[in-house]
Amino acid sequence: MHYSSITILYNPKSTGNSKANAEKLHKALQHKGIESDLRPTDHAGHGEELAYELSKASAHPLVISSSGDGGYNEVVNGAMRAKAEGADPTTGVLPSGNANDHYKQVHEGNVVEQIVEGKRRHIDVLTVVTETTDHTHKRYAHSYVGFGVTPEISKELNKAKLNAANEIIISLKSLLKSQPFAIRENGKKQEYQSIVMSNLAKMSKVLGLAKKASEVDDGLFEVFALPPSKPFMFGVIVKSATIGLRYTQQTDKYVFTTIKKQPVQCDGEIFDIKAKATVTVGIEHRALACVV
Numbered sequence: 001m002h003y004s005s006i007t008i009l010y011n012p013k014s015t016g017n018s019k020a021n022a023e024k025l026h027k028a029l030q031h032k033g034i035e036s037d038l039r040p041t042d043h044a045g046h047g048e049e050l051a052y053e054l055s056k057a058s059a060h061p062l063v064i065s066s067s068g069d070g071g072y073n074e075v076v077n078g079a080m081r082a083k084a085e086g087a088d089p090t091t092g093v094l095p096s097g098n099a100n101d102h103y104k105q106v107h108e109g110n111v112v113e114q115i116v117e118g119k120r121r122h123i124d125v126l127t128v129v130t131e132t133t134d135h136t137h138k139r140y141a142h143s144y145v146g147f148g149v150t151p152e153i154s155k156e157l158n159k160a161k162l163n164a165a166n167e168i169i170i171s172l173k174s175l176l177k178s179q180p181f182a183i184r185e186n187g188k189k190q191e192y193q194s195i196v197m198s199n200l201a202k203m204s205k206v207l208g209l210a211k212k213a214s215e216v217d218d219g220l221f222e223v224f225a226l227p228p229s230k231p232f233m234f235g236v237i238v239k240s241a242t243i244g245l246r247y248t249q250q251t252d253k254y255v256f257t258t259i260k261k262q263p264v265q266c267d268g269e270i271f272d273i274k275a276k277a278t279v280t281v282g283i284e285h286r287a288l289a290c291v292v
């Protein structure tokens, strides 16, 4: 056994297959003679707390999230915070949400066999550091970070029953309602409708943004910065649903200053950044050990 502990987190209140998928993996591992713990989560943020504690509790723990991209974001944040304090966690995700973008892009081979053989991959993880005069805050994202219109779309998507056709309609409605936002870059005020930084080629929960040959372990992320023009954005959505979008920039660091309070979305999890905060989106090269 390559891991000091294996824990499968699931959300018993999830409408998806969170519990069933967790139990299925637990049984499949048992069949191979490997013990694992099933742990239900019971409130928002609980997955992150458990991932942090488990990551610190033994030498080489594996923490698997049976969830969508948002639940896995919590586990990645807990694990990465523990890693920064010297722990050696490995994470994994069993796709149990609506989009499962991360899993679809990163999944390779058989998860049970990878666990049995102790195989793991090291992929890049996005970071968002926000600094105000009295406070510094750091969050991690396994797939993407979005400013502007995307948090609105995510709120609408979370409310709706999803299928491919109405996802695009919701995106459009949400976009047409949304307001452009302004930030300061290199001392200059800039307006945007949306900025998405992504480490994945496809993000169905955002706009179906896509491009060729995005690598999850090349130390770079792609920036999709869209201007505040509704006809332009309309074209972008139609295009992104069919052929995908080209990124506007590929980088390892993107810095700006907020003017007003600014919502940000990390893998679908939304929080607010204060006005006049310095925001640095970065990437930690091959920092996330995972079995996906």
Ligand SMILES: [Mg+2]
Pocket: 124, 199, 214, 215, 216, 217, 218, 219, 220, 221, 222
């Ligand atoms: Mg990359």
